[in-house]
Amino acid sequence: MLKRRLMLLALIGGVVFALVACAGGAAAPTETEEPAPTEEAATEEAATEEAPATEEMMALSGEILIDGSSTVFPITEAVAEEFQAIYRDVRVSVGISGTGGGFEKFCNGETAISDASRPIKESEQEACAANGIEYIELPVAYDGLAVMVNPDNDWVECMTVEELKMIWEPAAQDTITNWNQVRPDFPDAPLSLYGAGVDSGTYDYFTQAIVGEEGASRGDFTASEDDNVLVQGIAGDLNALGFFGLAYYEQNPDRLKLVAIDDGGGECVLPSAETVNNGTYQPLSRPLFIYVSTAAAERPEVEAFVQFYLENTRALSAEVGYVSLPEEIIPLAQARFNERVTGTLFPEGSTVGVSIQDLLEAER
Numbered sequence: 001m002l003k004r005r006l007m008l009l010a011l012i013g014g015v016v017f018a019l020v021a022c023a024g025g026a027a028a029p030t031e032t033e034e035p036a037p038t039e040e041a042a043t044e045e046a047a048t049e050e051a052p053a054t055e056e057m058m059a060l061s062g063e064i065l066i067d068g069s070s071t072v073f074p075i076t077e078a079v080a081e082e083f084q085a086i087y088r089d090v091r092v093s094v095g096i097s098g099t100g101g102g103f104e105k106f107c108n109g110e111t112a113i114s115d116a117s118r119p120i121k122e123s124e125q126e127a128c129a130a131n132g133i134e135y136i137e138l139p140v141a142y143d144g145l146a147v148m149v150n151p152d153n154d155w156v157e158c159m160t161v162e163e164l165k166m167i168w169e170p171a172a173q174d175t176i177t178n179w180n181q182v183r184p185d186f187p188d189a190p191l192s193l194y195g196a197g198v199d200s201g202t203y204d205y206f207t208q209a210i211v212g213e214e215g216a217s218r219g220d221f222t223a224s225e226d227d228n229v230l231v232q233g234i235a236g237d238l239n240a241l242g243f244f245g246l247a248y249y250e251q252n253p254d255r256l257k258l259v260a261i262d263d264g265g266g267e268c269v270l271p272s273a274e275t276v277n278n279g280t281y282q283p284l285s286r287p288l289f290i291y292v293s294t295a296a297a298e299r300p301e302v303e304a305f306v307q308f309y310l311e312n313t314r315a316l317s318a319e320v321g322y323v324s325l326p327e328e329i330i331p332l333a334q335a336r337f338n339e340r341v342t343g344t345l346f347p348e349g350s351t352v353g354v355s356i357q358d359l360l361e362a363e364r
Contacts, residue, residue, distance in 0.1 A: 059089075063092075064090065065093050065095075067101070067105050067106070068114045070225050071143060075320055076113075079309045082312065099114075099204070100199035103127075103291075107131055109293075112296035113306075117245070118204050136292045137344050138306070139289055140309065140317065142277060143247065144286075145209070145246070146258055149240060150237060151235075155179070156241075158268035160264065162264075167241070168206075168217050170216055173220050174220065177190060194224075194234050194243075196243065206243055230248075231255060234255075269282075332361065336360065341363070
């Protein structure tokens with residue numbers, strides 16, 4: 001649909017150019033001349049007939065404020081760029097405050113849409129309710145949380161969930177500080193840790209999946225809501241170990257090294273579009289969301305933006321390095337938005353290993 005709209009604009013431009021050229025010197029046919037319409041002319045005529053719809057689209061205006069997850073940011077930014085190329089009088093501003101920071105703004109009524117790399121927490125649900133903010137929860141992509149080391153690290157290829165828990169649980173602080181404490185054949189070298197900031201949905205999901213409790217971890221690690229800061233840190237530190245969204249690895253494959261994960265079954269699995277989609281990369285595969293204020297959704301520019309987002313998220317999420325939702329999920333998400341179904345499918349927060357498609361279908 002996106003390509004069709006862009007082609008439409010190009011075709012309309014072609015019609016204008018052709019008319020100008022004709023006015024500049026082409027001889028008009030006599031009354032007896034009836035030239036057969038060419039395929040190009042038929043296409044231009046069809047484009048001209050669709051011009052009123054394009055004018056209606058171009059007539060939209062306003063500002064849409066979005067904030068939240070740094071993980072979801074590249075998808076929303078890509079959607080916003082494509083949307084604004086068509087709806088040129090609509091300004092879409094996308095911020096990065098982390099999932100938690102984004103929900104704080106959203107539940108205060110400061111933003112129309114909140115990007116989230118985990119489901120809304122119970123405390124955030126209560127904050128929204130206290131301020132009269134109702135919302136529609138929409139999945140937009142899948143992501144794998146990647147565990148990474150420096151590319152010159154030659155001793156780690158795979159780690160178990162139990163080893164990761166040993167490193168990241170609260171009791172590890174000031175205790176597990178050396179690589180050879182994790183595994184005896186690892187070198188006697190300091191363990192430098194990097195991870196998503198505590199306001200990040202990535203941090204919440206990682207701690208839930210690895211430690212077993214959302215928000216529970218050691219505190220002596222380099223933390224940032226900006227994944228690019230973590231990329232730079234790991235790339236410059238031979239002894240580094242860190243975690244963040246797979247898409248940021250995909251953008252920096254020469255500066256980072258992926259670590260395969262053994263979830264207890266004895267098989268080491270690397271994150272990829274295939275392993276995230278088929279569920280074999282566990283327990284670090286997760287859905288990504290946008291949350292739309294129901295009040296904001298009544299504004300024509302927000303309505304158009306969300307519809308555009310859902311129509312194009314499969315292509316654009318893949319383009320920026322994420323795992324596209326299965327095609328079957330899109331109409332379920334569109335129905336949820338069109339029917340203004342409010343609330344969350346995850347009343348207790350992050351849930352590891354859940355099927356978003358099963359939840360959406362059960363809701364119908």
